[in-house]
Structures are given as structure tokens and as C-alpha cells.
Amino acid sequence: MSRITVAIAGASGYTGGELLRLLLFHPHVEVTQVTSERLAGKFVHKAHPNLRKATSLRFCSLAELEPCDLLFLALPHGEAMHNIDAFMQKGRRIIDLSADFRLNDAAAYEKWYRTPHARPELLHKFIYGIPELHRQEMQQATHISSAGCNATATILALYPLFKNGLVEPERTVVEVKVGSSEGGNRASTASHHPERSGCVRSFMPAGHRHVAEMVQELDLGAPVHIHFSATSIDMVRGVLATCHVFPKSELTEKDLWKLYRREYGREPFIRIVKEKDGIYRYPEPKLLIGTNFCDIGFERDPHSNRLVIISAIDNLMKGAAGQAVQAFNLMHGFPENTGLEFPGLHPV
Amino acid sequence: MSRITVAIAGASGYTGGELLRLLLFHPHVEVTQVTSERLAGKFVHKAHPNLRKATSLRFCSLAELEPCDLLFLALPHGEAMHNIDAFMQKGRRIIDLSADFRLNDAAAYEKWYRTPHARPELLHKFIYGIPELHRQEMQQATHISSAGCNATATILALYPLFKNGLVEPERTVVEVKVGSSEGGNRASTASHHPERSGCVRSFMPAGHRHVAEMVQELDLGAPVHIHFSATSIDMVRGVLATCHVFPKSELTEKDLWKLYRREYGREPFIRIVKEKDGIYRYPEPKLLIGTNFCDIGFERDPHSNRLVIISAIDNLMKGAAGQAVQAFNLMHGFPENTGLEFPGLHPV
């Protein structure tokens, strides 16, 4: 079988590098081009030192991009939207890892991104990139927009409860703890090691844009709100979402097991993690770094009607490049975990 | 003026060591004895290497304890309660840093600690140890029970709102991010570096005992509940409490500034931290490590009626030894910050 030709626009960033790592080892893919304006002409290991000896590819500029079967866009937010026509001419299919085509509704862009969308008429063309929610559409899709990392962790944690209308839709509070790679590869005072090391920084206590995705995907009939905060901690990769929800009527531990098993029992990348003892009782990001897993666990508050749903992902994998490759596999009819078999490391 | 003679029972742990550090440099204190059964006869720097050259004290056993003006108890939970008569004979005054005398109500011990209290008739003798709430009682007190670290961070963040009846009493969700020193100095699999490093561990998603203190101190007329979770992160010292509250009617940013300034404007150890820009916009534990400060900030959710109140402390200082010394100063009529002037380090 001939390989699918793939290019990555914007391959010098962390998400682009992670995509490249996965695609270079994907058995059905040939990576033809990777772009970077800043590093055009240089070997990719200049930006991605882990790929030394794995490839002799060099970066090229966007202007040199040639047609390919599938084009991944890993550009800063805003660029895909403004150059989408040109990209559509290069890639028969497109998977965009930016936020540019995540929301179905142009009004939501204005509300959350405070700027009008450049191409609202194209929003409907893109399938929202969480396979567990949109698997069937993806199998037919030509255009997919990857989901935000914090949105992925939160939506997957809450979906079974919201889908089945089991919790009060307005009372959910979610707090994510995130690593520094979420901010990309540009140095700043905020990312300067003496300041960022050891920090527990409330970088977005309210107003995070990923809430728009959560509301869109969890609004299954009734309007919902997610009270969302994000805190940066001393970690490079990883998201832990702690979700506090209030069920409409009591849910026993058995009910919860049943619910999550029914929704996710056959999912290749979701693991229900809930142990009675030991130190791995709940999901933890470091145990799945480098993998495409989303681990989900839960606990009932013995003193109130609160449920705590906990989910963990690697923001560059299930929160970006890994989930994009999972979507790629679905689009092409490959087993969903092709190229995504790495099980993670322990200890790490 | 002659110095106040002070002894520390249980001085080999982290809280005891921190107390000793503070008291050795306190201008009105003479530390007469420090006990440790395990290390009796050894120099204190064997357990507290930072005190090398600061003192030539050695540990003695509890049995060797002699009378003193004030006895600090820094023993494992349960020991103070069972030996309180003996301790009361040694120390004219007592400050207990364990949980044994924190709750006013014996029934609360049974509910949260799942064991009856050994000496319920003594509970009323101990003043709960947060000076910002109990300053006047402390000035007359002979017995004080230090507050829990997570309880201190949460109560101080929420007190102005609850005291003034401004928020819905049942909807508050609090999540604390805590460091490894909260667990004490005993090694375990949970604290083993390859496992604990880089972790984001949901060690207590629900059921944390410190909630009992929060409920007691914030129940200012109407019953309250705090939906509380604690997550361990890769940090040694520090607590960051992120508190999600829902006001009964709108509170503007100006209202909040006014409220917190009115309650805390003259407090020596509370700083309101809320900047419009930069990387120090909200409280952060690492910026106050080693100090007795509780930094408090807030943010309003632009898309809902939620308020996020953020507070940071050093769990061994404002969360334990520092707050105990602050109480000690109040008991003896010293300026509250005596021996507590260290401003913290930056960067760190």
C-alpha cells in the first residue's frame, strides 16, 4: 500500500514537533515537508533534538509547500483562518491544530476571542476533533479541527454525565493544573525558569477561551456553564482536570462505574483509573506522558452530594498531536491506535 | 526583661524544627528543651541541618521535660490529647500544633476523625489559632490550638465574604494545591522521590478533615459547607487555595477591594495581591516561603457570577509554626511580628 503523503505547516513549535515525532514512525505515512519560516533550511533536530538520527528532513518555508494528501496546520492561532484558501489548495485533507475552526458558531468567537472570525462560512466544514464524541463524522471527514487541551480533558471527564443529563448543568466547577509546554516555545518573563520553576500560578482564574469548546460540546439540549480556572504548576507536560459536579439525584459508586464503562469501555485511549489503595488511585499526568491516553477517575464526597471527576492527559498528545493522529487514523480507516502505541514511562 | 522559657515537645519533625528556627532567633525567648524520643542525646542539627552553628542544643526525651513558661506541642495527632494532664503540669501555657484541640465540638471529632475525643471537657479551654479571627481571645489565652494549614489558607480567603453574609453558603468549592512537607518527615512509598517528583496527585478529592475547621470558623450564623479537594504537586512547602464562591448579589471589583481592605488592611501578615499585569498578579506560595504571610487575591468571572478567591501560605509557617509564634506574641503582648520579620526570597 502506498503511503499517505503528509506535510506539517508550522513544524518548529512544540505541537508541530510532537506531530512530526508521531508521523515519522507511523507505518502508513510519508512526511514530505515540514515548514518553519525561522528555521527554513535547517535540519529538524535543530528544533526537536529528540529527532536527531530519526530523520534527515529539513524545514522549508511555507512558500515552498507542495500538494500532499493531508496537511496538518500547527500554526499560531489566527494564521490558519486567514490563509485557509491557500492551505486547502495544498492539502486535499486538513487537520488544523489551532483554535481557528473549533467553534461552530461565529458569535462564540466574538464572545470568547473578542474578534470576529475571518471565515465564518467555513466553520461548519470542520469536525470538532475529539474522536470519542465525533467518531462517525470523522470517518467521513476531510477537515478536522483539533480540540483544545484543557477542553479535551474537561469534556472527556464530564461527557458521560452531561450526555445522560445526570448533573445540574450550571453548578460545575473545573480546575485544571497545567504544565509549561501549554504556552508554546517562545521564551518570556512568565516562562523564565527562576520565575516559573516551583510556581503555582493562577494564570487564568476565569475567562479561559477553552470554556467555549466545553459549552459547545457539553450543551446536549440544555444550556450549560462551566466555572473554569487554570493554574500553572511546575511541570512541562500534562493536564490534570479536577471537576466538581452536583448530581440531580444520588449516584452510587456502582452507578458511576457502570456509566463510565458503558460510555468508554471500548475506547482505545480512555482508561478508568480508580483504585481502592496505593498511590495510583486516581489519574495522574506523569504516568501517561508521551501517550494518547485520557485517564478518568472519580470520587464521591462522603459529606455532601458532590462528585469529583478527575481526568489526566498529556497536553501535547491527547491534547494536541496525538489526538490529531487518532483523527487521522479514523479518516483513513486505520486502526485508531496506529502510531500511538507508546505506553508511557514509569517512573518518570 | 528576662526571657520567656519555652520548650518544644516533638521537636524533630518539620513543624517542630520550624518552631525551633523561629524561637532561637526570637528576642524574648529562651528555648530550654526540645524533645525527640528517636534522637534524644543528639544535636538538633542532626534533624535540622539549617540550624548547624545556630545552637548547641541537643534533643532530650519527653520524660526529661522540666517546667517552663510555655510549652509548644508538635507531636503526632492524638498524643497531646492523651497526655494533656502531664503537659499542663510542665507548661504554664500551652500552644498545641496538632489537631487535638482544634474543634470546639466533640461530635465533630467523631464525624471527621472517626474516633471519640479523649478529653472533650477540655476543648473549650483552647482558643482556635488564627489570630485574624481570635486576636482578642488570644491576648487573654493560656491555651491555644494551632489551625490546620489548609484550613488557615481557606478560612482567611473566605472569612470576609462569609462574615458579611455575601455568598451562598452551600455552593463554595475549594481546591488546594499542596507541597510534600504537609505529609511530615516520615518516608513512604507516597513520598518516594521517583513517584512524588512531578506528580499531580489527587490525594484527597473529598473527605479532608480540615473541612471541619472551615465549617466551624465560617459558620457565622448559618450552616455552611465547603466542597473541598486537595491535590499534591511537586513542591516542598506551600499551599495555594483556589476558592470558587457565588455571591448572593453582584460584587464589583471595587466592592471586593473595599471588603478585603476593611477586614485585613491593618493585618501585619495579610497582603492583598491583585495586579493588573505582570507575572505576580495573584498570590503564589513560592514568593512567601519562610514567611508568616497569607497573600490573598481575587478575580471575577466575566462570563458568570462566580468569584475566585486565591490565597497562598507557607504550610509550615502561617500554616503551623509561624502562626503559633504569632499567637505566642499576642499572648505575651509582644508586637505580633516579633521574630517573624523574614520577608521571603526572590527568585526561589
Next chain:
Amino acid sequence: MSRITVAIAGASGYTGGELLRLLLFHPHVEVTQVTSERLAGKFVHKAHPNLRKATSLRFCSLAELEPCDLLFLALPHGEAMHNIDAFMQKGRRIIDLSADFRLNDAAAYEKWYRTPHARPELLHKFIYGIPELHRQEMQQATHISSAGCNATATILALYPLFKNGLVEPERTVVEVKVGSSEGGNRASTASHHPERSGCVRSFMPAGHRHVAEMVQELDLGAPVHIHFSATSIDMVRGVLATCHVFPKSELTEKDLWKLYRREYGREPFIRIVKEKDGIYRYPEPKLLIGTNFCDIGFERDPHSNRLVIISAIDNLMKGAAGQAVQAFNLMHGFPENTGLEFPGLHPV
């Protein structure tokens, strides 16, 4: 082709877990049994949470071990030596990851391990486990003894210089910076997070046992000594060896490139890392965590005749399980990198 049946004795530790991770995904291997006395009967993900969903294997006890094609021994030092007859009856071939059969000379055991070897007559049966030095012997071998992690990093860094007699044999100073996983999975005060986090601990300034291996492997005609120190830093996986050597006569940068390329240019797991600029100029452990690479770089001191040779490995991979699988592949005629293709993560 039928799969090779493999068992791991002592599979609950970090090295055993890493072996298991590699072997479960090795295309020519069937893992038949993994032993742990402590966890017999439990699923392997109880000890290795990254392997959840990757296998349904359970631990068994050593007593239940059945014959297999190849038996990996990942037991504490001393156990292989004392039970080797029983193990030889179970495994037609053996790869031992402990130190028990690393040294060729029983006298060296007495010198460095301060105890006589239990079975000195078997020492010659085991090939020392660095493929870059013993590839041909391994292809015929039935018994291999894995090399120490610090020894591997140091020997690979220095081998080209010593093999060619280019440096003064007695002046070499090596300092390794190591992570906490080198100490295994047993908790202790030394590994307690509040103590171990942020530490730079001179845990073995002199007298490290791995020197015995270095001396054995680098003694290529003339006696050598390696002045070796090991310092623990705040890292879980990884070894960085900084080797200071003094050439007998000047070696230009070109000479060094030529030398290292000649020795290692075709090695699948050695990369020469030496860039003129950027932040990846020299080898760094975090860039190869999870991989079997040994990265090697060098620098000449402009103010003296010193050369600095720098090497980095993952102590659990090229320093233990990865190198053992590389040896396994050589023994069986598989491409050397079978099951070892993971390129590592960036950033991490």
C-alpha cells in the same frame, strides 16, 4: 516465526518494569511470566501504572517460575549469584541485570564489594553487557550480565580515547549527575521528597562500585584508574557523565570528530552531539529519556590541555533494561533496535 518465550524474575522493581514495558511491545517476544514475591497474584499495573491496559499479566512468585527460552534476572544484587543454578534450569539463556556477574575477576569483587563472590567459577560464562564493546561475543552468548548505568555512560564516553591509547591513563576525573530512580523503588529518608527534591547531594564522592567495571573495560593493555564521583540531583531518570581527560599529545577538534565517528559512526544507539550554538550543544539526559541512546559530546579547554567528554543516558534504558534488550536482539540475530525505536520526547 514463533515467539521467544521470556520471563522476568524480579519484575516489580523499576528495572523489571522497564524491561516488561519493552518486551510487551517486542514483536518477537512472548512474556510468559513475571515474578514478585510481594505482589504475587496482582496485576502488573499495580506496580507499573503505565502498563494499565497494555497487558493482563499478573505477578507470580519465583517458586512458580517455569522453563522459558530466556530468563531476565532483575533481582537485588546478590540474589542471582546465590540462586544461579536454579535460574539456569529455568532459562536456556540468561540476561542478568544485577551486578553479580559483571566482573571477570573474583578478586575485584572482594575489593569493590567487600565480600567474596559465591560462584567465581561462573564469572567467565557471562559476557559484559555493553554491545558496543562486545557485539561479536554477544552474538554467540548464552549468558550476559548487564552493565552498571554509571559504568555504561562513562565507558562509552571514554572508550575511543582509551582504546587508542590517547590519554594519560591515571589522570581521568569523572563526575556523574544522577536521578533518583538509580536508587530503586524502596522508600527511605534519602528518597523522601521534601529531602530529595531540589537536592544536589554528593552521595558517593569516592568509592563507587561501578569504577570496577570502568577499570575492567578500559584497561586495554595498561592499568588505568578513574577518579569518580556521583552526585544526586533533582531528576528521576538520567545520567550525565562529565569526563575530564588529559591527552598524551594534542588532539584537535577534527581529530576528535574523526575518532568518535570512526568508533561509533555506525552504532545505532550512539549519537555524537556537538553543536556550535543553540541550547542543545551537548548531550542532555532529558532529551533521551525512554530511549536506548547514549549521546556523546566533547569540548577542548582553550586554556589547558584538558578535554571534556560528556555523555548522557537514561539509566533505566541504556543503563539497564534497554541495553539488555539490545543484547537480547544481538543474541537472537534481530536488528539491534527491534523494540527500541522510541525516539524520546521534547519538550519534557
Next chain:
Amino acid sequence: MSRITVAIAGASGYTGGELLRLLLFHPHVEVTQVTSERLAGKFVHKAHPNLRKATSLRFCSLAELEPCDLLFLALPHGEAMHNIDAFMQKGRRIIDLSADFRLNDAAAYEKWYRTPHARPELLHKFIYGIPELHRQEMQQATHISSAGCNATATILALYPLFKNGLVEPERTVVEVKVGSSEGGNRASTASHHPERSGCVRSFMPAGHRHVAEMVQELDLGAPVHIHFSATSIDMVRGVLATCHVFPKSELTEKDLWKLYRREYGREPFIRIVKEKDGIYRYPEPKLLIGTNFCDIGFERDPHSNRLVIISAIDNLMKGAAGQAVQAFNLMHGFPENTGLEFPGLHPV
């Protein structure tokens, strides 16, 4: 007694901030002005969040500087040298924390800094800033040049051996492990958290400029060379120097104790740290963060004639601001530890 008026030129950096922290709490000092071109007009806590509530000082520009008793210069290297006349008009006494006046010999600047010195005729006016070596000169000095952090750690470790001619002068190898605050407060790719976190980066395997200071201060009759490498590790503050030296004739453990006690026994800021057991056997930076201590320990290699001398400092304290305040105290006849009593934290 009236307070000494002090200003800090260049007070927005890490060294300037640390100086300010110390001087604000110094009983004999009044800080009159602190300069920053970038932050002129802003409160100092904008740059130094630990000083919130400790002072209401604002930054001013250099042009606004007024005369004072003593002027600290904490400017980038090169600025002191080029503006020294203007600074001498403002400060009756000067302590410069840059490298500009550290070396006595203009030729050494050309060799190590690769640029001619702007004011070679002034080099002799500045006393090199290590009090343990230059105490008497400091008591008379009007101008002091602070020592480099790596130089301080190395020189103090080696001085007793070199002063007494006990080691081979050309064979010493020193490797320092350093934190990220050494690089100052400017963000760069090298300091970007995802890259810098968890790193073990050979940032200066050879050619470090601080060697010029070591050679100057340790050259006590015979020329010496120090084979020096610096490695960045995941730490904010701290230097650990591991020094490998070769004695001319055997030195027993008793000899070493005697030697170091004789030289340093009365030093207020040097502690000899060498325990037989436990986890605090040798110096460790984290145990002295925030203090002015230099801890020194040693070990003899049982298999060769090597000695390992280990020293630890906080690079911003004994390696910069703390040592400068110690010098300030000496200049003014105050007890050497005035304002420097903080004992450090444990755990941390």
C-alpha cells in the same frame, strides 16, 4: 547612631533585589535610592514581589542618583567600568557586584574577557571581595569588588590546601552544579521553562571566566591552573562545587579536619560539614538558601590519592549580595553577621 545612607545602582535584577532585601532589614542602614531605567517610578515590589509591604520605595533612574555614604553597583558587566567616575562622585564608598574590578591585572581581562579593560589604572583600588581571604584590607577599604559566585565556592573550598602548598597545583579539576538564577532575570530560550526544567546542561564545560579569579586568588607563590566545568541543573539558587585535588603527600582525615578547622574555625559564615552517616553528610545548597554560609566538606578516595572537597553556597548570597553585605559590615566595623542572621529553611 545615625544610619549609613546607601543606594543601589541596578536594583531591578536578582542581585540588586537580594541586596535590597538585606539592606532594608539592616539595623544600621538607610536605603535612600534604588535605580532601574526600565522600572523608574514603579514600586520595588513590581520587580521583587517578596518585598511587598516591606518598603514603599520606588525605583528611580540613574540620572536621579544623589550622593550617599555607600553606593552598591549591581549593574550588568561593563557598565561599572565605563561610568566609574560618575559613580565615585555619588558614593564615598563603593561596592561593585559586577566583574569589572575583580581582577588585579589588566592582561587577565584581555585573556578571559577578550576585551581590554577601560580603566586599568583603577584596578588596584578595589579589594577582591572574599572576606575570608582579605578581611584586614577590607577593614580599611573604600572600594570593594565582589567575587564571582562560582569563584567564591571554589576558592573557599581550596584555599586551605593551596595556601599551605599541600596539593599538586596543576591537577585540580572542579565541577560546579549551578541554578538558573546565575543567568540573571532576562528570559531567553535557554531559560525557557520547558527547556530549562529538568535539564542537566553542560553550559560551560571549559573556558569559564571565573577561573581567572580562582587562579588569581589561589596562586600563592606558584602558578596554578583549575580545570573547571559548569553544569546547569534544575534549581533556582545554589552552587555545589565538587573539587578533585591530588595532595603532594598523604593527608589523613585527621589532617584535613585540622587544616580546615585552623583556617576556618572562627569564620562566622563557614561551616565544615562532614558527617559519618545520615543524609546531610556533605554540603548541600538547598540547606543554606537565603543564608550567607559557605559549607565545606571533604572525602578521601579509598582507591587512589584523590581528595574530593565539596562546597555549597547560595549564589545570590555568599556568591553576591550576602558577601557584599558582609564586606560592608567589615568596612564599617559592624559585627560581620549584622543583617545576615537568617539561618535558612528546612525542608525546602
